[in-house]
């Protein structure tokens with residue numbers, strides 16, 4: 196077993212060694228600027244276009260519909276701001292979910308200051324949107340629906356195909372933040388009627404700082420980054436060739452054995468969930484049991500703080516998260532856990548274990564052994580737990 200046990204694959208992943216190897220050449224040999232004409236630049240250009248083809252193939256898009264960005268946050272910003280700007284004469288209403296990643300939520304809040312109106316739809320207790328509520332929110336001036344494919348904290352997978360159908364029928368543009376889904380569950384932008392899709396390489400064993408936005412042919416979108424003519428005049432800046440190559444290589448490899456690997460992960464996930472819930476009292480699973488990312492476990496433990504669990508796990512070499520990496524470090528409980536109806540104190544006591552391709556059954560067994568004593572130890576120190584025990588004793592008599 197390695198000295199680090201990494202169960203935080205929803206925050207980021209380790210780069211596959213094969214990917215790292217393929218990137219190398221574009222740092223030190225074929226390092227030419229993709230816009231120049233000599234040989235080492237032509238090699239860069241060729242690598243970029245081959246990578247674009249691989250990324251397109253992974254989601255059943257056309258090569259000309261894939262645009263490289265600096266990651267998931269940029270893709271989300273571009274999709275929302277670009278569509279808002281291009282279609283504002285048609286309407287100024289946007290529909291999204293209350294549990295979106297901050298890259299979508301904060302962009303929506305920004306657009307509200309520019310005169311757009313945003314409906315933040317609630318989700319049900321399982322973290323999934325009610326399609327009827329979505330239909331009811333649609334107005335004549337709705338220009339965009341942005342619904343995440345799968346949630347980064349609780350792993351809930353939204354009914355994307357159904358939403359795509361509705362949006363297409365109504366002539367509304369449909370964007371999905373698929374950063375947690377690409378490389379993990381099958382995606383077909385055509386069959387799912389998706390107009391715009393965000394992805395990020397570091398969530399599927401590729402490098403950080405590189406992503407893509409799929410833009411369906413015919414969708415108008417103003418650029419976010421102005422400058423040179425790269426990415427068909429839609430996204431300026433010298434292409435990050437090694438990262439682009441790494442992203443495509445990672446995605447190609449991941450999609451190739453997606454079915455097998457997701458089945459393996461789902462089995463480990465279920466072993467973790469069942470093992471934790473059966474060995475630790477006053478614990479509950481957050482998110483849907485069935486409509487769930489294969490690698491996501493999110494459990495709340497009453498009477499303890501998530502941050503304390505993380506510290507004790509860290510002492511055992513286990514990397515995990517207590518919400519999203521962006522919210523840990525602040526005292527606010529996760530907006531996602533509050534949105535599925537958890538009271539503040541339960542939201543504070545949550546633990547996310549996200550599995551990936553490098554995790555083994557042995558590691559799962561190790562956590563199942565280490566976690567129960569950690570929770571017991573924290574509860575022994577918890578005044579909340581003490582009060583609870585006193586009260587429950589007085590109830591019995």
Ligand SMILES: *Cc1c(COP(=O)(O)O)cnc(C)c1O
Nearest residue numbers: 266267268296298347374375395
């Ligand atoms: C990680 C993540 C992002 C942000 O992607 P970056 O590449 O880190 O900018 C956006 N949305 C979701 C759902 C994510 O999980």
